[in-house]
Amino acid sequence: MKITGLDNVNAESLPKDWSETFEYKENLDRLRSALKDFEKYSHIIVIGNGGSITSFEAYYRALNPNKKVFILSTMEPRFLEEVVKNYPEEKTLVIPVSKSGNTLGMVESLLNFVGNKDQDGYKILAVTNTKSGALLELAKKRNWPVIEHPEIGGRFSGGTTAALVPSYLCGFDIGKITEGIQSGYQLKNEAYALSKKLYDLEQDAVSEVFVPIYSYYLMGFQNLIVQLMHESVCKDSQGQTYYAALAPESQHHTNQRFFGGKRNVTAIFIIYKGSNNLEMSVPEDFKDINIRSEELKIVDKIKYRDALFAEYIGTKTDADNKKIPNFTIELEEINETEIGKFLGFWHLMAFYSALLRGVVPFGQPAVEDSKEITVQTIKKLSR
Structure with missing residues (x-):
């Protein structure tokens, strides 16, 4: 990778600040083992928003997946119907991704693929934290398998299960991806x-x-x-x-x-x-x-x-x-x-x-108010 238009930077001028986020390393052998039973699916739907999907989207577009994949980030009804039409239940694995498990839009979209009983609907593999959250509770009620999402913020989660689960199932070499990320950190x-x-x-x-x-x-x-x-x-x-x-x-x-x-x-x-x-x-x-x-x-x-x-x-x-x-x-x-x-x-x-700029690189506090307004607006619509 070459970058042009820059001045040389003396190593002494680099900030000493660093983050443990960049030190995190996923256990790839354990992840590959956990995903073996899901390799049979030829179609994959990844459901999420923001950092839950943006890293995988980058990998998916750049590399050559061996599966038919759809990344779903909206609850637009006509769109949901078209996805169902093109991704038959018997061939498709649905992967909802959310660190908190409380992303309302993700859950709303997921409901379109869930049946009324345990045996109904699509096969679902959840990627979320294993302590709390709506997605975890849904998984417990329906006995969906759960892959743990570490405490790494979504937009920095390209080297975690958030992006590596669907990447592995697409046939990408996740070892090389994570090696590349560490090389980028140099x-x-x-x-x-x-x-x-x-x-x-x-x-x-x-x-x-x-x-x-x-x-x-x-x-x-x-x-x-x-x-x-x-x-x-x-x-x-x-x-x-x-x-x-x-x-x-x-x-x-x-x-x-x-x-x-x-x-x-x-x-x-x-x-x-x-x-x-x-x-x-x-x-x-x-x-x-x-x-x-x-x-x-x-x-x-x-x-x-x-x-x-x-x-x-x-x-x-x-x-x-x-x-x-x-x-x-x-x-x-x-x-x-x-x-x-x-x-x-x-x-x-x-x-x-x-x-x-003297600001904290992690978190996005300015988006929370609009999310709460959305929840209250939905509440008014509920019957």
């Missing part, structure tokens, strides 16, 4: 340097961070990056707004904002060039077609990966020319190890960004 200098750059830009009124992602396979990180940087950092009226989008498509909606709107935005380009050598081939009768004052023959024999890279170069160079600060993170491979490393790096980004 990028302290790079993470702090980028965090400091962004903090300094915020002090200069740069309040937004645009994250164009030049790979379909890395788009699963979109929600995780936004969640990490918002929930960890945006406290005490501080922190920047992050918005991520698939590129080069983002060039056709957000580049206008980036270049033509307020000059209060920086960019972190995420790129993956890869090694695929698929080439464009222009038929002879197409070669003299005019496109942007050139003939179409200019793309003949060009590798698609080079064409994609050219899209990034166009946007980055324009930003440089306009003196818009920007940074680039390049992944050289997409596999379990590199994806874990990338995730670990963003954990550190959130951690150091919070420390720079």
